[in-house]
Amino acid sequence: MWILGLLETLLFGPSLPTDTTVSYVVQAVVVRAPAWAHQADQLPLSYEEVSWPAGAEQNALAQVPGLTLKDYIQFQGLSIRGSSSEEVKVLFEGFPFQPQQSGFADLQVLPRSFVGSAEIVRTANASYFGAGAMAGLVNLRLPPPHTQLEVSTGPLRPWTFSIQSPLNNSRWSGRWGWAWEQQTDAFRALDPTHRPLEITHAGGWKTGMWAEFWTGSGRGLILVGWTRRATPWLPWTVPHPDTLETRYLLAGWETPSLRSSLTLWYTAYHTDASPPDRHQEWQWQTQWHHGPWLLDFSWVGLRSTIVGHPQRVHLAPGVRQVFQFGSIQLFASFRLDGYSAPRQMVPTGFFGLHFPLGLYTSISRGFRPPTFNELYWPEDLYSRGNPHLRRETSIEFETGWKIRRSSSHLTVALYRRAYHDMIRWSPDPTGKWRPVNLHHVELMGFETEGGLEIRKVRLIPRGGWIFWHRGPNLIYTPSWTGSMELRTPLGWLRWTWIGSRPERFFGPKRLPAFALLDLGLRVPLWDHRLSVAVTWQNILDQPVAWVRGYPMPGRTWEVRIQWQPEQKGGAP
Amino acid sequence: MIKQRHGIVTFLVLTLSLGGCRKVIDHPLPPGQHVLFVVNGGSETIGLYWPDSGRYEPDVLTTGNTPNFMIEYEGRLYLVNSGFQGTPSIQVIDPVQMVVEQTWPLPIGSNPMELAISNISPPLAWVTSWTRNQVYKLDAQTGTLMDSVTVGHSLDGILWFNQKLYVVSTNYDQQNWQGDTGTLYVLDPDHLTVLDSLTLGYNPMHIATDGHSLFIIGGDAFAGFGTVWKIDPTTLSIVATQDLPGGPGDLVIQDTVVYVVGWSMPLVLLRTTDLAILREVDLTDVLPVEAGVMGVEVSHDQINHSVYLAASNWMGPNAVLIYDVPADSVVQVVQTGDGVGTQILREVWLP
Numbered sequence: 001m002w003i004l005g006l007l008e009t010l011l012f013g014p015s016l017p018t019d020t021t022v023s024y025v026v027q028a029v030v031v032r033a034p035a036w037a038h039q040a041d042q043l044p045l046s047y048e049e050v051s052w053p054a055g056a057e058q059n060a061l062a063q064v065p066g067l068t069l070k071d072y073i074q075f076q077g078l079s080i081r082g083s084s085s086e087e088v089k090v091l092f093e094g095f096p097f098q099p100q101q102s103g104f105a106d107l108q109v110l111p112r113s114f115v116g117s118a119e120i121v122r123t124a125n126a127s128y129f130g131a132g133a134m135a136g137l138v139n140l141r142l143p144p145p146h147t148q149l150e151v152s153t154g155p156l157r158p159w160t161f162s163i164q165s166p167l168n169n170s171r172w173s174g175r176w177g178w179a180w181e182q183q184t185d186a187f188r189a190l191d192p193t194h195r196p197l198e199i200t201h202a203g204g205w206k207t208g209m210w211a212e213f214w215t216g217s218g219r220g221l222i223l224v225g226w227t228r229r230a231t232p233w234l235p236w237t238v239p240h241p242d243t244l245e246t247r248y249l250l251a252g253w254e255t256p257s258l259r260s261s262l263t264l265w266y267t268a269y270h271t272d273a274s275p276p277d278r279h280q281e282w283q284w285q286t287q288w289h290h291g292p293w294l295l296d297f298s299w300v301g302l303r304s305t306i307v308g309h310p311q312r313v314h315l316a317p318g319v320r321q322v323f324q325f326g327s328i329q330l331f332a333s334f335r336l337d338g339y340s341a342p343r344q345m346v347p348t349g350f351f352g353l354h355f356p357l358g359l360y361t362s363i364s365r366g367f368r369p370p371t372f373n374e375l376y377w378p379e380d381l382y383s384r385g386n387p388h389l390r391r392e393t394s395i396e397f398e399t400g401w402k403i404r405r406s407s408s409h410l411t412v413a414l415y416r417r418a419y420h421d422m423i424r425w426s427p428d429p430t431g432k433w434r435p436v437n438l439h440h441v442e443l444m445g446f447e448t449e450g451g452l453e454i455r456k457v458r459l460i461p462r463g464g465w466i467f468w469h470r471g472p473n474l475i476y477t478p479s480w481t482g483s484m485e486l487r488t489p490l491g492w493l494r495w496t497w498i499g500s501r502p503e504r505f506f507g508p509k510r511l512p513a514f515a516l517l518d519l520g521l522r523v524p525l526w527d528h529r530l531s532v533a534v535t536w537q538n539i540l541d542q543p544v545a546w547v548r549g550y551p552m553p554g555r556t557w558e559v560r561i562q563w564q565p566e567q568k569g570g571a572p
Numbered sequence: 573m574i575k576q577r578h579g580i581v582t583f584l585v586l587t588l589s590l591g592g593c594r595k596v597i598d599h600p601l602p603p604g605q606h607v608l609f610v611v612n613g614g615s616e617t618i619g620l621y622w623p624d625s626g627r628y629e630p631d632v633l634t635t636g637n638t639p640n641f642m643i644e645y646e647g648r649l650y651l652v653n654s655g656f657q658g659t660p661s662i663q664v665i666d667p668v669q670m671v672v673e674q675t676w677p678l679p680i681g682s683n684p685m686e687l688a689i690s691n692i693s694p695p696l697a698w699v700t701s702w703t704r705n706q707v708y709k710l711d712a713q714t715g716t717l718m719d720s721v722t723v724g725h726s727l728d729g730i731l732w733f734n735q736k737l738y739v740v741s742t743n744y745d746q747q748n749w750q751g752d753t754g755t756l757y758v759l760d761p762d763h764l765t766v767l768d769s770l771t772l773g774y775n776p777m778h779i780a781t782d783g784h785s786l787f788i789i790g791g792d793a794f795a796g797f798g799t800v801w802k803i804d805p806t807t808l809s810i811v812a813t814q815d816l817p818g819g820p821g822d823l824v825i826q827d828t829v830v831y832v833v834g835w836s837m838p839l840v841l842l843r844t845t846d847l848a849i850l851r852e853v854d855l856t857d858v859l860p861v862e863a864g865v866m867g868v869e870v871s872h873d874q875i876n877h878s879v880y881l882a883a884s885n886w887m888g889p890n891a892v893l894i895y896d897v898p899a900d901s902v903v904q905v906v907q908t909g910d911g912v913g914t915q916i917l918r919e920v921w922l923p
């Protein structure tokens with residue numbers, strides 16, 4: 001134990017008296033959520049904050065009703081209420097975290113220790129959440145501010161290492177974290193079809209660092225990451241390895257009236273056959289709030305060996321107001337988005353009512369401008385971009401019920417969503433694939449989520465049902481989902497059921513339904529400063545494929561050792 | 573009592589409504605009819621069209637991933653699924669019972685393109701692999717992979733003719749998406765050795781025979797040019813060549829006419845003797861919006877001499893166009909559904 005004590009001293013400084021440590025942690029706990037997050041919780045729409053115990057990160061978001069994982073083994077996107085991944089806006093701690101070249105926010109670029117919870121808005125609402133929130137919004141959040149060191153191992157990730165710690169001086173306080181993750185090609189060995197996949201090396205690694213700090217005037221965030229992984233989509237066509245390298249830097253600053261961020265993306269496809277395709281993207285965004293008024297400005301510039309050097313300037317004034325009529329609240333907002341490349345203007349609005357007893361109803365509009373790939377992909381033998389592409393939009397009507405008590409809560413939502421001018425790829429008259437504004441899709445669904453806590457034991461049931469839809473199939477979107485999660489101080493048990501899903505835009509072919517059963521146990525040691533956690537994923541060894549042709553691993557396990565020096569006397 | 577009545581009514585309503593969901597197709601298909609099997613690559617399904625009644629039944633069978641080619645042999649249909657995002661396979665379909673009798677898996681990543689069956693005993697199936705540059709030899713009764721041979725580059729068409737295998741090597745550069753001059757290889761089926769080869773032109777793809785000569789189409793659908801080669805199998809030499817007004821996608825031969833179609837080219841009728849163009853049929857006015865022609869089949873009905881054309885669209889409307897040869901016009905457009913990607917047509921006469 002003296003070795004651990006020495007390590008603790010070296011890494012985190014001399015031990016502090018218990019009282020000092022507790023007060024210090026409390027100071028760090030005051031994480032300022034982005035301004036919109038507080039509003040989202042109170043808005044008359046579907047909002048949920050999802051957190052998960054250590055070891056339960058895998059597929060945690062799949063439990064959320066209406067939210068579907070699009071997992072391509074080395075890439076992972078999200079879909080909300082039948083959308084594509086590009087139609088979901090993704091933020092990291094309230095700042096944009098989504099390249100505009102592809103529009104695909106890949107969650108796999110983040111080490112898993114960087115995300116401790118997620119805020120999810122399932123309602124389409126661009127007037128509150130801005131361009132891109134056509135199908136909803138996911139805001140990834142940092143983990144709770146424990147001082148912590150963690151090492152884990154398992155068949156899929158032989159080594160992961162992460163650390164997070166406070167960072168203080170006389171003028172500001174903060175915290176930082178660093179992580180390293182290695183992923184093996186064990187996906188091949190664990191392929192549930194037991195057939196030899198031609199994934200030559202599905203493995204890779206990722207590393208990154210973040211820092212969050214507060215001063216008297218605001219909050220800052222810096223996020224840096226670097227990942228390199230194989231891209232196993234080629235086996236069905238050309239059997240040679242391809243590697244994708246992604247680097248990113250996010251620097252953000254926010255005060256009560258201003259939020260500004262700079263994001264840099266660098267991606268490179270390394271192949272055996274040719275020099276890599278490189279893409280560099282800069283994003284600058286500034287949002288200014290004053291009373292009910294809002295002004296949103298952003299600039300995106302791209303330097304790509306394929307798409308060229310397009311730029312986009314985006315300006316959006318807006319106004320938001322809440323009116324009180326007795327016990328009824330009326331939320332109203334309006335926003336006008338104007339952007340270049342291609343030059344278009346899109347008005348969006350939101351009207352919602354909060355009634356007594358937690359009942360609400362709302363109508364809102366979302367939209368997404370075309371990505372640079374969709375606009376400017378150069379003409380090659382099989383495909384081309386479409387510079388005349390229009391934005392795609394959505395309109396959503398929702399009514400629901402939210403009730404929250406000290407030890408329980410329940411939300412129920414009934415919605416009808418219509419997508420217009422959906423951007424999808426289709427062959428042109430010469431046979432080349434290019435994106436076009438094609439379809440109108442409508443769907444109606446029901447979602448519910450609850451929670452009950454009795455003596456530190458929490459039970460969380462969730463469910464979703466799309467009971468009607470018109471237009472092309474909602475690809476990979478299950479009609480039915482359900483989950484049940486049990487959390488105790490010593491472990492957790494989670495059952496997730498995903499119904500069958502269309503695998504083609506047209507026709508009856510469907511991917512089969514599956515159920516996941518995951519279990520995690522945690523053994524605290526040394527006055528809870530040290531803990532050993534064991535996780536079993538997919539205990540029933542079900543064949544799982546979120547996306548056609550990408551079979552997920554079967555039954556697997558992981559052991560992780562956590563060291564939290566300031567913990568004392570109980571599980572977090 | 574009231575509850576009981578409600579229960580009975582609910583049961584009846586559910587039973588009737590579920591019964592209504594059943595496919596209306598009869599099993600097995602009535603004999604003495606000719607039926608057009610319509611393979612839809614977008615939805616990965618097979619629909620049926622009865623020329624006599626004009627009825628089309630969608631989604632009768634489900635195919636494997638990426639159906640690409642289908643032939644009929646000895647009363648069975650053999651469908652090649654190239655297997656994008658999954659396992660490539662050959663499906664053996666009984667067209668009378670309308671069931672998939674067997675599914676033969678092929679190596680993942682092999683991207684099989686076409687299939688030929690040798691009329692010897694026991695019958696053997698031969699499949700070309702686009703990505704592995706291999707020809708697979710399978711037991712045509714069980715689908716067991718018996719042997720393979722590596723030959724050429726980016727293989728496509730294959731034909732069993734006069735106890736030999738004819739394999740079309742496109743020589744397509746898959747890394748850089750560039751076509752090149754292709755080759756026709758003649759294989760000895762017993763020893764899997766190359767007996768002879770013939771250099772063709774740019775990107776040859778599909779091969780067919782009229783019983784005497786070999787006919788190969790090639791070209792570039794996107795660039796809009798194509799060629800038909802007529803080959804004497806005895807001397808393995810090109811005896812005639814004809815340029816096409818676009819990139820071809822499929823061909824079929826009946827009697828003395830070669831019918832060639834392509835995504836953005838007219839239907840072209842050529843004379844088998846010298847490849848002279850007999851007719852070019854502009855389909856622009858009858859094609860569904862943004863659709864292109866991907867497949868062709870000729871009716872074996874000697875009274876109604878029709879040509880079926882697969883008009884394909886992966887997002888919009890699809891159709892089978894019925895072209896009446898004597899009348900020189902498209903006489904019927906059979907809608908096959910939105911986004912289904914109609915691409916392969918095979919007519920089967922039921923015994």
